[in-house]
Amino acid sequence: MRTAYYISDGTAITAEIFGHALLTLFEVKFNHVTIPFVETVEQAEQVNKKISESFQDKDHRPLVFYTIVNPEVRKVISQSVGINYNFLDQFVAPLEKVLGIPAKPEKHRTHSIHEKTYDIRIDAVNYALANDDGSNLKDYHEADIILVGVSRSGKTPTSLYLALQYGIKAANYPFTEDDMGDILRLPAVLKQFKNKLFGLTIQAERLHQIRSERRANSHYASLRQCRMELRVVENLYRKERIPFLNSTHFSIEEISAKILAETGLERKNY
């Protein structure tokens, strides 16, 4: 199997994400190896040695994807025996021309604690944890968004992703069996923050499957119960004009991107 290396003097997250997006265009399996924090010429030479050694066992030259700011370190990696892709460089010269200024590379510029929005993201994660699953009803005035939905419709991981990725303070509130009558009424605590509400729903069969993994053969997991709860909350969303999304076929990344696009919610982090 061919090896794909992701190398950086930082976390290597940019090289990984971009390299991954490229490789998924091809129907080939790769052995993936990330080597972050390659910050000195000596470390870079060690990396090249490792790439050379791995190559001797194999038919195929390894791919080497890298984003390295330090020019001396970069030069060493560019001489590895692999097929080298310097991701950022291809775009730097044309951008310098367009912007009319030279690039000023700084080490650890992305994904570091020095990014201005870092503290905002961590605060948002703490907020999401403290306001998960209706566990705290008194700080909704601080929320940027309040996700609502039945148990296991995707509220918690979406709240965490919105916080971690975008610095958005997302609370989430579960509609439980106690809330269900024939017609669910919007709980008073949510009514005053109605403009912050966003509903999630999910296919009954999928919900039944997810709940069964937690509590097999329970009333809670039964298809009948799932159908009833979903019917009630979807009616509520429509009656109260709460925007909502069916999460069945979407990842938390997709759900989050769709929520941002639909609500126009401002992200704190780019």
Add this chain to the structure above:
Amino acid sequence: MRTAYYISDGTAITAEIFGHALLTLFEVKFNHVTIPFVETVEQAEQVNKKISESFQDKDHRPLVFYTIVNPEVRKVISQSVGINYNFLDQFVAPLEKVLGIPAKPEKHRTHSIHEKTYDIRIDAVNYALANDDGSNLKDYHEADIILVGVSRSGKTPTSLYLALQYGIKAANYPFTEDDMGDILRLPAVLKQFKNKLFGLTIQAERLHQIRSERRANSHYASLRQCRMELRVVENLYRKERIPFLNSTHFSIEEISAKILAETGLERKNY
């Protein structure tokens, strides 16, 4: 201010992360606009209209960063009035040559629910939440790693990031004042999983600052108490040969990448 657009027929996360890494090389402020899920020619034409309109107000042509799989949609965006950067295409032809096969673009290939590791990541997030802050001591046999450290040293957000990004099941256990004697002993529940432990520590002044935001002027937040707790746990790490990291100057992305590099822990998601 010049606008940077991030456009995709998926979440646009790849375009955002790569574009962001590029733009941080330049000392210029940008107005950032993400437009995800541009899936039809009609939607693409609407996007171009929006780009044209925003350009009329400004001196500078907008930058348009895009990763679009559908060739017809891509063609429309490539004709926008912005300065267009098709991120993936530049690398596809050389990769096709190296790999000896043509690219087979599929829609929503990354960051979607169809990725094989998606369920693993969500399971890991649920595990991290259920095993946060020593709240559950009986499922440590399932953990890939158990982060230990004093309160507010970065354990919880790091556990969540390891889960969300890498699909790693990370529990975390806080050393509290009750655990501290003159010499902290490793709690029995951790002893049997000693090979899974990874310690976090932090500068006393920074810990004092973080705790003071939570409980100002408390015994818990006092510099004296922070110093004592950190001294005790660092001694424990050394005595028990638990690998550890000082998180003071690192983001959770950096801490996570360093933990993976140092422990050789296998990631479930690439």
